[in-house]
Amino acid sequence: MRPTYSVWLTREVDHEVVVVGSGFSGLAMAINLKKHGQHDFIVLEKSAGLGGTWRDNRYPGCACDIPSHLYSYSFEPNPRWSRAYSPAEEIHSYLRHCASKYAVEDHLWFDSPLQVAEYDETSGVWTLTIGGPREHPAVIRCRALVLAVGALHEPAFPDAPGLGDFAGEVVHTAWWDPAMSLKGKRVGVVGTGASSTQLIPEIAPRAAELTVFQRTPPWILPKNDREFGRVTRRLFERLPSLHRAYRSSLYWRSEAQVLGFTSYPFFMKAAQRIALRHLRSQVADEGLLGLLTPDYTMGCKRILLADNYYPALQRDNVALETTPIDHVDATGVVTADGTRRDLDVLVLGTGFDVSGSYAFLDIFGKDGRNLGNEWTGEQMEAHLGAAVSGFPNLFTLLGPNTGLGHNSMLLMIEAQVDLIIEALKERDRRRARSVEVLTEVQEDFNRGLQRRSRGSVWLSGCHSWYLDKTGVNRVIWPGSTVSFRRQTRDFRPERYVFDGVRT
Template identity: 40%
Template sequence: MSETSAQVRVIVVGAGFGGIAAAIELTEHGYDDVTVLESAAELGGTWYHNVYPGAACDVPSHFYSFSFDQRASWSRFCSPQEEILDYLREVARAHGVDRRVVTGQRVTSCAWDEGTGTWTVVAEAPDGTTTTRTADALLIATGQLDKPSYPRIEGLEDFTGPVLHSARWDTDLDLTGRRVAVIGTGATAAQLVPELAEAAAHTTVFQRSGNWFLPRRSKEYSAPVKALLAHVPGLNRVFRALLAAYLEFLTAAIRHPRTLGRVLAAWSTLFMRGQLRDPEVRRTAWPDYTFGCRRVLFSSSYLPALQRPDVTLVGDAVTAMTERGPRTADGRVHEVDVVALATGFRTTDFMFPMEVTGSGGRRLREDWADGPRAHLGMTVPGYPNLFLLYGPNTNTSGGSIVFFLEHQARYVRQALDLGRERKAALDVRPEVASSSDVTLQGRFVGTAWVACDSWYRDESGRIVANWPGYMREYADATREVEPADFRYLPVPG
């Protein structure tokens, strides 16, 4: 690689799967000046912060991992948080990018300087001191699942006991023998509730709406299975391909709710009816929306946990919090000792409240006033050499975000190669971004995604989180950078 390429300065914001994937891709293609800024005390992103009981991934581990760094020693089909975090640490260390991560750096602002053709990045340390860095290219890999969403419950601060959010769990808090309220019944609660029920004296689950479930057993692989995966050449690759096909089928069911969607809905119905023996719990827990409109949950332990004698499922909305516990719409106060918020993330905020300023002083917050959008989820007109990883419309309801992030990292590296060759900063053409957005939004028509409200949408109802197609389609769309998609802004030197 030429000396010129080694002088390209790149700052990556975020050291989760996306930031680590980008750092590896860049450094292994000759980009030597790469710095990864991470607000937490360690790398890991989502898998560093989410340490609640039962935390795991519901995407099979052999696919929720990098294709270039496969592990034959996964302990089970869907691995727990600790194992995923260890994997990411090991990958970062093996590829030498762990030393490029600067922790305790919360990026507060990023501004494009047209005079120098560079980005100025300001970060704040835990003690309040700030550091300013300059880069030729900026990659924001904060993703969609980094900022906890706290429910708007009147009087939440009045509760006298501990209030925990699942994404900021206090591992020192002993819940043995205590009465626990769980507010929220999404993917996190599906993992959290069965674990809490084992420890707490009583667990009360407050549900806003039911969910569609498919089975997921998390038993550890047997010794023979581990031996096969570890020692049979090519078996991991075959297993990964089969998993990809299975996950693409789930996407197909969401894209075609009247045909394939009904097949999976029937499977889900049979599974849920088999698990929900209590008619009252079944009535409360049953979803009232189209299969696939919201995230389909995978668990074989959550629905049985709801029917334990020491677990109560409440379908009435929480209207306020009192000193003693939640008050529901029926006027009842549910007395508890601890409140656990399993209310997810502010998925449509992306990198905000970080201030991002582009050409001519334009602000990303204002440009996205009508909803976040980016060409292929990565580039925004007016923000040269800025690339987003896990940006708008790159979430997946039936696949692995790690797959998307790998392809995004490669695309970004190709874009920087192109800019280096032309000695210019790349700025995606407005007409390209606009056209791709129209096409993308049009693909949601007729799918299950538009059949109800969900966290995939912003306040206007526009779907801003999800990719509307298959993983293979995103891979094809990002396989090679199209030079005609960009304007080229000469940079000094």
């Protein structure tokens, strides 16, 4: 992707491409820019190190719920995963390995949060204001801006009156302090989602008392985690074709599940039976069994994997509280029936705000439109989750409706990266100032997307973070990764406008 456009631009740029975020998305973008011959780029990272979600989430038990060998780039398969479902530190180590191997480390600007981005229609240039230490410029200009800020980034906090009055320690799972001791303390965990079901079995033996505040019981399938021995790892290393075949089998096994999520939710009944058998095999008490049995269709909320969660809830020092929280005060939590739970530590396992990554960014496109304001409202739309009308030369990775309930998100990332690379190539081939998706194309795409969502399990009646306040799916891709790859594989220039074409 040789930059040939600077010679006719009237406004000088500091970098051709700026990527924001150094998690899986940002690194994939950086690596592929280099692969296609573009070396004039930087990656802005607000923290002191790369890794995104896997740098920040360090609560006990943190691990991926996608099979390890599928949770890696297709261009950098890892035959050395230690477990079927890898812990956070091992995933973080993999990301550091990729950054080193593909020589993108020199492009990383740490402690450099993007504060404001403003688009100039005359030049087609983005002007970025950057915070952090002044070893880097405070203001830079670029011809393309790629937001790889992720969806699992900004913690979501419960709407619990008095939370700020609690005199003990309050910690969100996304901001876990490894030095914090729970030994002999009365601990409360709010939430029973993915983070909590991993955390609770790990901290239950440490706490004097542990109260789990459950709003809705999750559907949980057996995790069947296992260690990969030295022989298996060596075989995968020495026989790449065997490793590819294993990865492929994981992919198609996961991909086959999509029909249950999309067109035929009744297929979930078979999976529900497996989950119920799992629950009943681990919980004998009928009262507890009733509290832990979901009353919504499986898949409407995120399906969890765990073998040790139900046993942890049955420890003598653990209590499950299903009465809604009324308020929090200085000494603990009071539920709606007046019951008080005195606590020393309150853990918030309440997940993430999927639009929160953009709420703190001022991204001003054409006519002063603010992307953060629009996406934290009820207008969170894009074309293929990557291009946004009104914001030329700007792309997003894992933008709206690119989430998956059945397979690895890295598949979506790589498909989007390829699309963005082709869009930039086409812009430069036409010697244009900018590339922007047509408004009517974006609107038509989203109408079709919401039409396909109607018959899906995600709109089957439960309330989840997949839906906005009006009940519209803004998070999940209502289809297979095969269909997404098909739509992103061939860049369609007729769906975009190329402004300022020079001859």
